[in-house]
Amino acid sequence: MFTRSRRNLAYWFALSMGGILVLFAGVSYYLSVEGQLQAFDQALYKKSKAIASGATIRLHRGQWQIEPEEAPWLGSDRLSRSSDLVYVRWYNAKGYLVRFIGLPAPIRLTAVPEFQTIAIAGSQGGEPSSQWLRQITLPLLQNQQLVGYLQVAEPLTPLRESLDRVRLYLALGVPVTLGIIGITGWFLGGIAMQPTRRAYDQLQRFTADASHELRAPLAAVLSNAQVGLMSPEDSAQQHLRLEKIVETAKSMSALISNLLFLSRREGALALESLKPVDLVALLRSLIHDQTAQATTQGLTFTSQLPEQAVTLNADPDLLKQAVTNLLSNAFKYTPSGGNVQLRLSTTSRHAIIQVEDNGIGIPAADLPHIFERFYRVDTARSRQTGGFGLGLAIAQQIITAHRGRITATSTVEKGSTFQIELPLKG
Incomplete structure (x- = not known):
């Protein structure tokens, strides 16, 4: 059952985190494409403006004519090897080709003035292939009058290579991260x-x-x-x-x-259910009730209580039951003629109650378990004394509910000491 539940938790954790991861990867890739394409377009636009500013535009016989300038990085008929451009084309105002450098151009302009991504056929290693270009078509103006168009194209190879690397990283990183998420979820x-x-x-x-x-x-x-x-x-x-x-x-x-x-006393007690209690008076009444039982069993029962009041916020009935359980436990496992002592002292922040006996003691291996429910150090002996193994568990639960702590030390055949620490009234 727990393995199946654990597997389901790991599955849903991996599914939810994996979905977020895939969404994040998709958004990151989209933003990367948009950002790199925008930077690529800005660089291409600057190159196009530089070419356009170098062209001479003059009026001849009532018509505007474009005379492109031979830029040092453009050849007369083809682009120089140092240039990244594939072609440069000039068209007049009616959209007819005036001049081109690089790849052959159509006689009539068909593209609209904007950025476009186009593919041109080619070959690589004897095999047909396509080359992707980013093309910009700029209108040329003279005195706020359209005189022609400039069309420039640059290969998208650097951008595509960069995006290929991004896709590779995502293709490798996302599955590996999903695996790590699955292991983490498990x-x-x-x-x-x-x-x-x-x-x-x-x-x-x-x-x-x-x-x-x-x-x-x-x-x-x-x-x-x-x-x-x-x-x-x-x-x-x-x-x-x-x-x-x-x-x-x-x-x-x-x-x-x-x-x-x-079953009903789980967790700390609500502060409003507690009231100021004089611990000295509470223990004195308890001593009066327990002395008769100690005398019946042939035990010496003594106490050491301070003269002044020790006040704390507590439920007096529950606190009395916790101390009674410790005293009953000491009486049960202390042979006739033994001694049981109840002490109360204080520190700056805590009241300390100790129940000490010189009885049979508790083995070191059993000491960490004595506050567990139904736990018995000696089952046969506990049955003879009539115990169910719940007294110490109840005492611990009461003290924990008061935001206190209960501990025990013991030596076999020498006796045991149970100590309760409770916070004093602030």
């Missing part, structure tokens, strides 16, 4: 699909783990209910089975609540 498609792939893989793992976690308690409820429906037992046994069903149902309810929390 690479960018892979990068773009990575978050989707990770989200899809995470969703698959999340669904599989959730299904697995729900299957076990459902099986327990079903088995106890089925036994209860069999032959009557004494009331004590029946009461015990009902208690197991209730306990399992509560466990399933807690799991579902945690899953719903994780």
